[in-house]
Amino acid sequence: MSDHIKRFKKIIQKLRENHHKITPQRLAIVKILAQSKGHPSVENIYGKIKQDFPTMSLATVYRNIVLIKSLGEVLELGFPDGSNRYDGNKPYPHPHLICIKCKKIVDPDLDSLDDMKNEVANETGFKILNHRLDFFGICSSCQEEK
Amino acid sequence: MSDHIKRFKKIIQKLRENHHKITPQRLAIVKILAQSKGHPSVENIYGKIKQDFPTMSLATVYRNIVLIKSLGEVLELGFPDGSNRYDGNKPYPHPHLICIKCKKIVDPDLDSLDDMKNEVANETGFKILNHRLDFFGICSSCQEEK
DNA sequence: TTTTCTGCAAATGCTTTGCATGGGA
DNA sequence: TCCCATGCAAAGCATTTGCAGAAAA
Numbered sequence A, B: 001m002s003d004h005i006k007r008f009k010k011i012i013q014k015l016r017e018n019h020h021k022i023t024p025q026r027l028a029i030v031k032i033l034a035q036s037k038g039h040p041s042v043e044n045i046y047g048k049i050k051q052d053f054p055t056m057s058l059a060t061v062y063r064n065i066v067l068i069k070s071l072g073e074v075l076e077l078g079f080p081d082g083s084n085r086y087d088g089n090k091p092y093p094h095p096h097l098i099c100i101k102c103k104k105i106v107d108p109d110l111d112s113l114d115d116m117k118n119e120v121a122n123e124t125g126f127k128i129l130n131h132r133l134d135f136f137g138i139c140s141s142c143q144e145e146k
Numbered sequence C: 001t002t003t004t005c006t007g008c009a010a011a012t013g014c015t016t017t018g019c020a021t022g023g024g025a
Numbered sequence D: 001t002c003c004c005a006t007g008c009a010a011a012g013c014a015t016t017t018g019c020a021g022a023a024a025a
Helices: A003-017 A024-035 A042-052 A058-070 A113-124 A140-144 B003-017 B024-035 B042-052 B058-070 B113-124 B140-144
Strands: A075-077 A085-087 A096-099 A127-138 B075-077 B085-087 B096-099 B127-138
Touching: A003 A024, A003 A058, A024 A042, A024 A058, A042 A058, A113 A127, A113 B127, A127 B113, B003 B024, B003 B058, B024 B042, B024 B058, B042 B058, B113 B127
Parallel strands: A096 A127, B096 B127
Antiparallel strands: A075 A085, A127 B127, B075 B085
16 A cells, blocks of 8 residues: 555544544545645645635635644644645654755655754753754756756 | 954944944844844844834834845744744854743754755755754753643 | 935735534534 | 534734835935
């Protein structure tokens, strides 16, 4: 079974467990989040669903994202300019690499972060619960263009 | 000469070099940014200045922060909930440790980040220009309280 | 004197919320 | 049937902007 189908089923199961109704709108939102290779924005999600479901409302997208976030099944990548992006595939904190030209977001492999977390915790006495690491740059396709 | 006086002079100099006028409002904002041990918010800055300068406007704080940012002399720590914070002491990217209870922000020592940047660049072909690393947790004073 | 800066208020843009209707279970 | 979920429109909130008067240089 492919990864995104597993994620889809997992999220739906989580919703059922918590006695939330499975509506067509919710189903459509979960489907997109579970695929979410490109870290979609709210507008992305809204736009895609609106094609086959013209009455879909933005408020419904927002409310469902809040809900799914509260179940721990989507990671919100918030940006101060309001261009938030969502990752329903890997809902746990992990580093991101963001192209400032085409806005593509990819997940690099990196595992030295845990050591860093422990180092910081020991040094400062903080109990560290969460983190966020973004690298900003220009992806290889955007470097080719002039 | 203390560090924050150096920063203050440096920012004022940068303003002069770029032919910006030195107004009392601007001076007050720079003074707070240059001290900025606690990574102040716009509201912090505005509130402090308003005490001796009652006509000070929020728009002026925002406009001056945009200006000083454009000169590269303040680091903006943007958060999606609009609780942005500013660091005029170390205007270059560096890791932050944020207490989710008291909202304190401290700068831990960490130097393994450059290796990580190179690793990611090599792995992905990105040209990395910038980064942002935040750890979220509970500081030692907040851990003591129940 | 000239040009930039400030203060005020209105505008923006994303997100949230109130309320009445609609639709899962 | 009984609530929860949805759609719509209005409200929120940090930030930006237009404009006329004030003040650096």
